[in-house]
Amino acid sequence: DGGITQSPKYLFRKEGQNVTLSCEQNLNHDAMYWYRQDPGQGLRLIYYSQIVNDFQKGDIAEGYSVSREKKESFPLTVTSAQKNPTAFYLCASSNRRGESPLHFGNGTRLTVT
Amino acid sequence: GENVEQHPSTLSVQEGDSAVIKCTYSDSASNYFPWYKQELGKRPQLIIDIRSNVGEKKDQRIAVTLNKTAKHFSLHITETQPEDSAVYFCAAKGTSYGKLTFGQGTILTVHP
Numbered sequence: 001d002g003g004i005t006q007s008p009k010y011l012f013r014k015e016g017q018n019v020t021l022s023c024e025q026n027l028n029h030d031a032m033y034w035y036r037q038d039p040g041q042g043l044r045l046i047y048y049s050q051i052v053n054d055f056q057k058g059d060i061a062e063g064y065s066v067s068r069e070k071k072e073s074f075p076l077t078v079t080s081a082q083k084n085p086t087a088f089y090l091c092a093s094s095n096r097r098g099e100s101p102l103h104f105g106n107g108t109r110l111t112v113t
Numbered sequence: 114g115e116n117v118e119q120h121p122s123t124l125s126v127q128e129g130d131s132a133v134i135k136c137t138y139s140d141s142a143s144n145y146f147p148w149y150k151q152e153l154g155k156r157p158q159l160i161i162d163i164r165s166n167v168g169e170k171k172d173q174r175i176a177v178t179l180n181k182t183a184k185h186f187s188l189h190i191t192e193t194q195p196e197d198s199a200v201y202f203c204a205a206k207g208t209s210y211g212k213l214t215f216g217q218g219t220i221l222t223v224h225p
Binding site for chain 1: 119122148155156158162204213214215216217218
């Protein structure tokens with residue numbers, strides 16, 4: 001859908017385990033983003049990457065890590081240090097300096113028990 | 114950093130009425146303001162956007178207005194239909210490269 005694929009759609013993990021969410025895009029976009037969505041709080045930026053091998057922390061990066069080894073891939077690892085990991089995670093990409101729209105993936109709903 | 118406030122959090126209208134959602138932003142250097150619609154269980158999708166050199170933009174039943182002096186922008190939906198029911202998010206691009214800050218979202222319900 002829309003050139004951005006997130007997998008899996010639903011993910012269940014036990015507390016204390018690290019988990020990696022996949023995000024792949026075939027839109028040839030330079031920039032990629034990870035957002036977290038919680039009810040009533042909108043979309044909050046976790047990490048973003050403007051080019052390969054470079055990424056920056058967003059507003060809520062604690063407990064998360066990312067890598068950008070390829071232009072089309074931007075995986076997000078939710079570590080055991082993240083205190084409230086249960087959420088809906090959205091990956092997005094854009095093709096220019098932030099003045100072009102974000103294209104979102106369908107999201108991954110992570111549940112940690 | 115940029116801060117975006119969105120109101121109201123919920124909005125209920127009758128089919129055919131107009132709906133208005135308002136957002137304020139804090140960074141006077143912000144120059145790009147998109148609006149996204151998210152239907153239940155689906156990804157957010159861009160419905161309209163406006164740049165800081167424009168005061169108003171319209172696309173069929175949807176319009177966005179921008180007041181740079183007051184640092185607020187609004188989404189206007191006319192002749193609402195039940196399929197307009199969704200969560201709407203405003204966003205603003207501040208001075209950070211490529212970084213959009215989103216509002217908290219508005220749940221719009223259009224009753225037939």
